[in-house]
Amino acid sequence: MPETAPTIDGGGHPHGSPPATTPETGPTGSGTATPPAAPGPASLALVGTHGHGTSHLGHVRSLARAGAVRLAAVVDPHPLATPAEVAEGAARGQRLASADDVPEGTVWHPDLAGLLAAGAPDVVILCTPIDTHAPLATAALEAGCDVLLEKPPTASLAELEQLVATQERTGRTVQVGFQTYGSHAVARVREIVASGEIGTVTGVGGVGTWVRPDTYWTRARWAGRRTLDGRAVVDGVVTNPLAHAVATALLLAGASRAQDVAHVELDLAHANPIEADDTSSVRVTTTDGLRVALGLTLCAAVQTPPHLVVHGTAGRVVLHYTRDVLEVTGPGGTRTETCARDDLLENLLAHRADPAVPLHAPLVATGAFMRVLDAVRAAPDPVAIDAAHVDDVTDEQGRHLVVRGVEELCTQVAETLRTFGELGAPWTRSAGTAGGAA
Incomplete structure (x- = not known):
């Protein structure tokens, strides 16, 4: 569910092994x-x-x-x-x-x-x-x-x-x-991996550093809520605005169905006065043992395009998924490829x-992402980031909160496949682990 007016509204931005x-x-x-x-x-x-x-x-x-x-x-x-x-x-x-x-x-x-x-x-x-x-x-x-x-x-x-x-x-x-899910870039990543150009895949990382003004959280009754009127909403950075990053990273790791996920580890936090998370790390271990880790925030100083990284023993592929652009680095150097997308x-x-x-994008092919969402839904309430680590900024983007150093932390999650807590973020508390394949 993307950004919406406070009326009925919803969703709104790759291939692991979606069902035929x-x-x-x-x-x-x-x-x-x-x-x-x-x-x-x-x-x-x-x-x-x-x-x-x-x-x-x-x-x-x-x-x-x-x-x-x-x-x-x-x-x-x-x-x-x-x-x-x-x-x-x-x-x-x-x-x-x-x-x-x-x-x-x-x-x-x-x-x-x-x-x-x-x-x-x-x-x-x-x-x-x-x-x-x-x-x-x-x-x-x-x-x-x-x-x-x-x-x-x-x-x-x-x-x-x-x-x-x-x-x-x-x-x-x-x-x-x-x-x-309609991007040809995902299939192209698979081809590159299968060719052996980047060696053996060791993990998948993701970075999403976005800005959302305070009006984002007042645009609808459900905005920033974990529940509403007794029903789950789960409107946080991991599960809604940057859900595309999570779902795409899982598909790059070959995880599309619920049973493809073994464990989910979360560091959920928020700087804004909301129920849900606006600054979080998530690490998924697939049933094949591959780790997928993303650093995600809506409290960056400047919004930057999100990207995913497929780490290999001999190179890497960076996917700028909103633009369907690949940067491939292997023994022969680095090149850029632009792919098509089906609506x-x-x-x-x-x-x-x-x-x-x-x-x-068949329904059953979203099961792996839904394992992550379910872990977020069942996790303890996100940690409130102390004001000592937050700047209240008003600029051309409107009034918004900035968590100091969050961009570098998100990048480190993607590069090292470690969580905010493991990286020593001063304001985080691990929300625990949700384990066991569905």
Whole structure:
């Protein structure tokens, strides 16, 4: 779930071993054939139009103009905004959709139940708060819809398992919005590793040093919450804004399903006055014994593009995953490669038209990431970073908190595969270890 307005909204940024999809069974092991898509453009509904939903809306409009889809309806408890409301929202750092953003004749519903009662579309995009993902996706699948579900797919591993069971029973398709699952860069990393150019892989590191102003934490009721109204939300740096780094690093390590993860170690902390974590290290040990370690923060002095590092005995590959750019260093020197990326909605539509087209981000291929999310959900509350280590800054990015030295610590996590605690961060306390394969 990316940054959003305080309305219904959700997810929103690679290949380890995602399950194959076949014309006979859909996702491997489902045992239920995926019905052929109806002729003509697929009818589509967007659930969660504001915040990150505006990005989906723009993409859907372009696909509709090309004749690939028909936007049948939008769903949000808040109606489409007036121009004045859009301007007011922008002043507060919110993105609101207006009637000008949807094709004429698009129907608005205040909730998914109303949409489904009026007639289920072929595809539903769910861009809603994390705690609503499982129930809304379940309702859409039960109504016969295929689903593009924003990340993280659910608020717990148990919910993921239940949703996978519903998908298999209904024979429908769920694509999860981990955009890097569609990146050709991940497959290219595998090719480089298989060639032996960087030697034997010894681990995977990741760095995410982002800035989020204080308005980020007030944009929605669920923002920065671990729970809301008795339900898990798990809206922290590891599980939402930099979830793409975690999921992609796991896939580079060959871990996609829950059973690919043996242990999760966490150092969770926050500088902002929130429940969840905004500055954390996470180290995963796969069932193959490979370590994956990431240093992640939303309290950097300056935002920098995140990157992942595949360490080898004879070299390394650095993946700048938001740009699909690789830096490969081996015995022959260093080179840069730029890779293509497949759009996940377009891939879902292609899979609907021909089930032989593999789905890039099937639901079961997010199980390894969900093991990490579940460990975060069950961990003790994050440590509050003492104000002595924090600067209160106001600049062109707005008012935001900066944890001193956090950029170097995050880099060291990725380079050494050690946790914040092991590196001697003065403000951290290990949240413990979640062990045992699912």
